Amino acid sequence: MIRVLLAEDQHVIRSGLVALLGLEDGLEVVADVGRGDDAVSAALVHRPDVAVLDIDMPGADGLTAAAALREKLPACRTLMLTGHGAPGQLRRALDAGVGGFLLKTAPPDELVAAIRTVHAGGRVLDPSLAVTAWDLAADPLTPREKDVLRLLADGAEPAEIARSLHLSAGTVRNHLTAVVTKLNARGRPDAVRIARESGWID
Amino acid sequence: MIRVLLAEDQHVIRSGLVALLGLEDGLEVVADVGRGDDAVSAALVHRPDVAVLDIDMPGADGLTAAAALREKLPACRTLMLTGHGAPGQLRRALDAGVGGFLLKTAPPDELVAAIRTVHAGGRVLDPSLAVTAWDLAADPLTPREKDVLRLLADGAEPAEIARSLHLSAGTVRNHLTAVVTKLNARGRPDAVRIARESGWID
Numbered sequence: 001m002i003r004v005l006l007a008e009d010q011h012v013i014r015s016g017l018v019a020l021l022g023l024e025d026g027l028e029v030v031a032d033v034g035r036g037d038d039a040v041s042a043a044l045v046h047r048p049d050v051a052v053l054d055i056d057m058p059g060a061d062g063l064t065a066a067a068a069l070r071e072k073l074p075a076c077r078t079l080m081l082t083g084h085g086a087p088g089q090l091r092r093a094l095d096a097g098v099g100g101f102l103l104k105t106a107p108p109d110e111l112v113a114a115i116r117t118v119h120a121g122g123r124v125l126d127p128s129l130a131v132t133a134w135d136l137a138a139d140p141l142t143p144r145e146k147d148v149l150r151l152l153a154d155g156a157e158p159a160e161i162a163r164s165l166h167l168s169a170g171t172v173r174n175h176l177t178a179v180v181t182k183l184n185a186r187g188r189p190d191a192v193r194i195a196r197e198s199g200w201i202d
Numbered sequence: 203m204i205r206v207l208l209a210e211d212q213h214v215i216r217s218g219l220v221a222l223l224g225l226e227d228g229l230e231v232v233a234d235v236g237r238g239d240d241a242v243s244a245a246l247v248h249r250p251d252v253a254v255l256d257i258d259m260p261g262a263d264g265l266t267a268a269a270a271l272r273e274k275l276p277a278c279r280t281l282m283l284t285g286h287g288a289p290g291q292l293r294r295a296l297d298a299g300v301g302g303f304l305l306k307t308a309p310p311d312e313l314v315a316a317i318r319t320v321h322a323g324g325r326v327l328d329p330s331l332a333v334t335a336w337d338l339a340a341d342p343l344t345p346r347e348k349d350v351l352r353l354l355a356d357g358a359e360p361a362e363i364a365r366s367l368h369l370s371a372g373t374v375r376n377h378l379t380a381v382v383t384k385l386n387a388r389g390r391p392d393a394v395r396i397a398r399e400s401g402w403i404d
Contacts, residue, residue: 090336094340123333123336123337124333125332125336126332127329127330127332128332129332129336130328130329133327133338134296134303134338134339135325136335137293137335137336137341142344143344
């Protein structure tokens with residue numbers, strides 16, 4: 001029996017999913033909640049095998065909940081279920097070690113199959129997100145270049161970036177030049193935009 | 203009119219594709235060849251807008267041809283058409299800057315749509331490769347760690363790796379320890395296997 005936790009703030013959708021999953025042999029919904037923070041606390045009580053998490057939820061978003069679950073309940077696999085699949089969300093999902101990422105437009109039998117796959121340790125990604133994932137994989141930036149770009153995106157001046165990363169001003173300049181070149185950007189703001197839209201920085 | 207070059211070594215398949223593409227408005231097959239090296243030389247003569255390249259071909263494989271075309275004829279977009287989609291192939295395709303990657307199982311109208319998308323500067327990835335692409339995007343290794351792991355995979359001893367990368371023996375050891383930990387591997391050979399199967403090193 002696969003024990004499932006369901007976190008979805010839209011009550012009608014949640015009830016529908018609970019009913020749907022209840023019809024499946026070998027699946028049992030052990031808890032259903034409407035907030036991300038409740039998902040984490042309910043999981044610690046009910047110890048589900050798989051947590052199905054909506055991304056847009058009050059309390060904590062589903063990706064924050066997934067990251068918390070990974071830390072506090074490593075045996076629990078996570079499956080994100082969301083209305084859209086923005087590149088940045090997919091990147092955060094990867095970083096949170098989620099097992100699957102499905103759109104709400106997926107047919108019900110795909111959701112059930114995804115729960116089983118994720119439970120078995122496999123990975124699932126909505127086929128319509130193939131190109132988005134490929135774009136993510138095309139990420140040309142080094143971790144250090146991303147650190148620099150993230151601080152720039154937050155509004156830091158190069159001198160502040162140098163201080164906070166313990167780098168020389170020249171090194172920061174070199175990283176920024178490399179980033180602009182790699183992304184074929186028109187300048188630093190354009191580099192930030194490209195990296196964000198591609199999901200390479202948050 | 204979109205000028206298409208087609209490179210496919212299986213003659214029957216090639217003839218079928220030429221006939222199929224010839225039926226489409228706005229597409230014209232300007233050359234069709236059966237070898238990767240011929241694809242490059244024919245492209246330099248016929249200047250296609252899009253080169254549709256099989257991967258397994260004599261002469262040079264399709265990915266090598268795609269990399270050569272990117273350098274010699276940057277205006278020509280490339281679309282890989284292959285029987286399988288191994289992670290390593292997808293990684294090489296990304297590195298070669300290809301515009302699309304379709305399996306031969308794709309329906310004909312998807313191939314035609316992919317040619318148009320790639321021609322317009324868009325990216326196409328076979329939906330069945332969504333999870334493969336996501337695995338690629340999950341790559342946890344730094345470029346330096348990959349350099350070290352690649353040399354190890356080629357059979358180099360740590361001391362040789364240190365010499366050829368101008369690193370100290372201790373640094374190489376640290377990189378290898380980090381790689382084994384990140385990949386949750388049972389040891390160095392296991393780390394090589396995991397990284398290869400995931401497409402993170404060639």
